[in-house]
Amino acid sequence: MPFGTLLQDDQQQRNTKSLVIIGIISIFYCFLIIRLFYIQIVQADLHIRLSKENAMRLKIVTPPRGEILDRNGFVLARNRPSYSICVLPYKIKAKQRKQVIENLCLIRDSLGNQVFDSLELEGLIRKAFLRRFEQTRIREDVSMELVSIVEEHAMELPGIIVETESRREYTLGKSAFHVVGYMSEIPEEQFDSLKEKGYFYGDLIGKSGIERQYETVIRGKCGQEYIEVNAYGKSLGPIPDIAQIKPVVGNDLYLTIDARLQMVADNAFPDSLKGAVVMLDPRNGEVLVMLSSPSVDPNIFSLSSSERSKEWQAIATDPNLPLNNRAISGTYPPGSTFKLVSALAGLESGRVSKDTRFAVPCHGSFRIGSRIARCWNPAGHGSVGLISAVQQSCNVYFYQLGLKVGDSIINEYSSRMGLDGPTGIDIVGEKSGWLSGEAAYNKRFAKRGWKWTQGLVLDLAIGQAQILTPIQLSLMIGGLGNMKSLYTPFLMKAERDSTGNLVNLHQPQLKKHIDISEDNIPVMREALASVLIERGTGGRAAVPGIAVGGKTGSAQNPHGEKTHAVFVACAPVDNPVVAIAVAVENAGHGGSVAAPIAGHILRYFFAETEEGKRIFRETNPTDSTLLKRLTQMVKPVKAAVDSFFAAY
The missing domain is CATH 3.90.1310.10 (Penicillin-binding protein 2a (Domain 2))
Incomplete structure (x- = not known):
């Protein structure tokens, strides 16, 4: 083949290859241009949105x-x-x-x-x-x-x-x-x-x-x-063009809580003891004090997670259960404080009167069948009437009253005093307690095969057969003081918005009408007042110039050697504005342990709060000596409270 022809064929092959490469490159660039057009023009809105979303x-x-x-x-x-x-x-x-x-x-x-x-x-x-x-x-x-x-x-x-x-x-x-x-x-x-x-x-x-x-x-x-936001997620500020919610x-x-009274109660309650204090206004159900001991500093839960976890471990493993609100969930036998309900049931049923003396005087014990039920005073109280029996807390008198009145009538008046269920306070965790009696006892202990016997009414009449919460006890003593009505306890008094406008004002809710005979009201008030005067068991809760009515109690404790100390009181006894219940676990006698705690709080109330001072002035319009005495008694407590609140 001639040499020139070979050169022509080679050139033609190179041209063909070049055209193929140019075609391939052209196709690639065409595809690239089409793709860019699709992304930048057709999908422009989408990618603008995605870009903005990545930046916000x-x-x-x-x-x-x-x-x-x-x-x-x-x-x-x-x-x-x-x-x-x-x-x-x-x-x-x-x-x-x-x-x-x-x-x-x-x-x-x-x-x-x-x-x-x-x-x-x-x-x-x-x-x-x-x-x-x-x-x-x-x-x-x-x-x-x-x-x-x-x-x-x-x-x-x-x-x-x-x-x-x-x-x-x-x-x-x-x-x-x-x-x-x-x-x-x-x-x-x-x-x-x-x-x-x-x-x-x-x-x-x-x-x-x-x-x-x-x-x-x-x-x-x-x-x-x-x-x-920038590429690292750091905020660059709000985007003004997008509407905000x-x-x-x-x-x-x-x-309804009074912070100063709450502090007084906390200072009065011994740190080493367990129990609760509830103080309310029986006229409307407002809770002025609610204290449970031991307690926890809630600021712990606002700490960093590492510090909080350390504190939480100690709280969660504390055998004293400081998270429990004993004021509404702690259940205790009411002890002798319940004798007030038994006395009311006896009076209202006509089975006893103010002057009733039973055939068996108190010599320190009472026999029923083969059982010997004892009085707290081994020497006995002798032959006493109703007022003296309440004042000296004579068990033997109330054993016989219980037998004469019976469990059903006593429980009828327990129900009138709000002891037959939860009080309905606006806070989670309230327990209802339990009232004994033939029907309730047989139901509760059916699996054990236990049956109610007449002798069990002795325990019921002196408050050792039932269990109640401190808030139930405060409701009870408030009702026994005013003898007219019970109001549901509550804590939330008013709700206001961020500008201070009133949104909601809680209205007191009537829980029960008590309907007590007018003839028996002065008898019950005399019995209540007798506990805090000479020879009474609750004298350490007395307030100079104010007639306080109350009752001490020592509740049986199956978990320890010492009894639970219980005390209830209302003041002034003829028209109460406050009712208080104190329960102290494993502490002994109510008069020596629980009553002094209530006394500190009551005295501060009448000496330092506006309502308390008003009542004191109306009760003692001309006697300045009593006011000076009361002021002197609360001086140390007032100094401690004032010192704390001065920081705020």
């Missing part, structure tokens, strides 16, 4: 929680500013996770201690990735120093942000724990059900007391806003 984040705005105040406007629970370190999992790439954890573990506090534990941090972040688009706290209530460190090292900590929050502060500490309650983070297992009610992961919720009972009122409603601030609650 929906932020849930938690409203300030409403405050809780006492009846005089003293703040019992309020909010304080706090900072938390949080993680936004979707802002951390998988390959960055390990480095972020290592960088966090390098942070030291002012003392040189490592702030984050690597194992704990790994667990928290791993858990956070289960909810990639929700922020999760990894450190709570941190110092400004730590906030500054995190902010300064934002480049090395993608997805790690600082959130400003509020935490609860409780001014009375442990003194009002069981009334006010505390808050805690929503448990994992409860989150799904609460999410439907507007709660978010990591939110705090009321766990006990008023914080729990009125959670929906004081929580408010969360708001929403979109904020601009403003949060609704929680309402404030004003309680």
